[in-house]
Amino acid sequence: MTTLINDICRALGELNVAEWILSQTDTETAELFFIKHNLDMRRMKKVTKINVTVYRPFEKDGAKMKGSSSVEIVPSQSFVEIKALIEKAYFAASFVANPTYSLPDKVIGELKKSESDIAKVSVGDAAMVMAKAMFAGESKDNKAFINSGEIFAEKSTTRILSACGTDVSYEDCNVNGELVVQCKEPEDVEMFRSFEYDGLKTDAVTALVKEALSQVEDRAIAKKELPSGSYDVILSGEQLAELMSFYPERTSGNMVFPGYSTWKVGDDIMGETVTGERINLIGHAKQPFNSEGIPMEDKPLIEDGKVSLIHSGAQFASYLQQPMTGLYTAVTLNNGTVPFAEMKKNCLYPVTFSDFQMDAFSGFFGGEIRLAYLFDGENVKIITGGSVSGNISECCGELVFSRERYSGANYEGPFAVKLKNIKVAGTV
Template identity: 30%
Template sequence: MTDKIIELLKAQGVDAFEVTDKCTSAWEFYFIKHELDQNRVRDVEHIDVTVYRKLEDGKFLGSATQEISPTASEEEAKKIIADLYERAQYVKNPYYELNKKKVEGGGEKFDPAQMARDFIEAMQQIPETSGEDINSYEIFAESNTRRYVNSEGVDVTVSYPSSTVEVVVNARNDEHEIELYRMYTSGTCDKDNLVKEISKTLSFGKDRLVTVPTPALDKATVLFTTADAVEIFKWFAMKMHAAFKYRGYSDWEKGKAICENVEGDTFTIKAVKELPNSSYNAPVDSQGAEIRDMYILKENVSENFWGDAQFRYYLGVPDSFIASNFTAEGGSLSENELRCGNYLEPVEFSDFSVDPITGDIAGEIRLAYWHEGDKVTPVSGGSVSGTLSDLIKNVRLSKELKQYDTTLIPSAVKIENVTVTGA
């Protein structure tokens, strides 16, 4: 059907177009404890079409997007394309061009049934007790193939695996019972890491039952050692996103330092083509641009903007792409060396967020460990807050790195002068 749609687009004389045809083969399983509740096999195809229309002698470019069913008739497809061309006149963006460079596709197809089987076997290896166990879990294992075609002659197909496991664990004692939720995404199943991470979550649940209120620490040192730290590094990456720069959300300039008078470690962040077992390892992005290893930030100096074709065109950045995998370099000290003095180590938030524009961090503490020398106390309640643009001057990063799906970052991030309110 994709070839027929392309033929119709050319025949109707639209000014430009993009067609994305994504096929997904998936196996899904839903367990209550370790008893299978239901499962299904899913084979789906989605074809998204974007039609572009030049307006006011090419000064502006309008666009409209809609999905066309792979089972649509030729007449139905013609009608949708004509409607898209009509609707495109109501969107007036400054003119830009689609990606033109022809690149090779690639990737590998995986058996989603085998992927799901690996996850089920891993879940059965989780060490449970009468006090901490698995409430339920869901497994989604996918093999994806995506073809992208545009009017500039780009026609590229990529394949990649993607999987998600959602887990709810319970912890209980004579007085209380709580539950913790986790979602893990990856390419295929990394059994050892999954067992390790869920076992750690079970221990967090056990400690959550015996917490005391978080003390009012005012300004304190905070050590981030869980997936929440990814949000911190996302802020750095988004400050170099072409759309953020064009819209005035970022004041970072290529070739200039992001802050002065740094007392801690500097930040070096790269967009990379591949990470082991990432849920998106592909040679091209969703708009057909070639993905490569590229510095975004190097020792606190802005290096390269990245993002979609529209905003890169506006900034005059032709040779870039929509990044999917990121790595951050470690610092000068090991995680053990960072674990010194008094510091708060939050491991469970009801929510943790970093505002992508202001850099304000905020998180309500469900479980943290208050370290006072050799004494460690589980605490709950209160919150952490601050603004990254103020805090990054005194941050320490561990030498060791840890991967969270599409992101590889230092395993520990130590930030001074974070505001910590008590319970």
């Protein structure tokens, strides 16, 4: 694809575009779609996409501006088409009256090769390895079974170039997918699970399936007998990951600059009375560079409940006079003091929701319960139905995290958290 990049650079030169950033991603996938034990569809994909952002300096009412506009270019486009698209983008940028800002400094580096075991095999073979591991989670001891599943094995190479001379590249590999488990008796019910790993984590996907099969069997016997009221609620796994997404969003320059988040470095965000654990959250760099070529590495976002970093791409970092760090969407949570078994006392533990959501703007979280365990100190009731709703800003002073750990696509940290006094709409 060097010819394509050459064509783009030639077009940028002929159009006198002085500032630009280009990001090329070549992606190859193998995809398997199963209905029960049958392969319903197999797919392969090979695509190249180049995103070009052009920047245009100009003055408006005596103030310096920097407009930008971006365009996607793919193979099969001629030089004439490429030049026309970039010209259109550059023209559009002249009306984008944003205050001027600095672009990232020049970075040059060798290709950062993937160390994943996925890189050592073909995408087809990687998908088959994960398929074998997924179905290995089924057992004749289970009444439940895998209803359907999808597996995607993906390899990509990204190269970032800029007008100031940046030229860096890296490889990325992952396997991801989803599955639905079903139990037909006594109630015919199902449950959804998704996964994403940066290696051929066969044991993890097998364990995921085993847990899902066990839980869907519980859901088949669950009763709609949850009284409305306030409960101490345990959230775990992906629900905890979703809950924690509040913090990287609230510390991002994208929310801070327009005033949607009022947080500043040094702010104590846990409230006046903290009886639980103080949050220690690290922004995790999933790739070595962001799309603008800013080098990314793991950095603390919140230390002992206080904001330690406002993370941003070039534009908002410049406006906020903060370091250019790139945006973090993945986190590592360094908390956890209580064994999970001890947490399960006098509380409601929803393990699956139809869709658990965290709204970073308001702090509200909630969802409809598909399966929950209600612990009253002596007995455990298996529950379905009802909904949980709360606000993280109101309950963050009493957070208790488990010692046991969990690792997901965008979260690594304690397996579970207990939230005190959360409102629950029951079914009776």
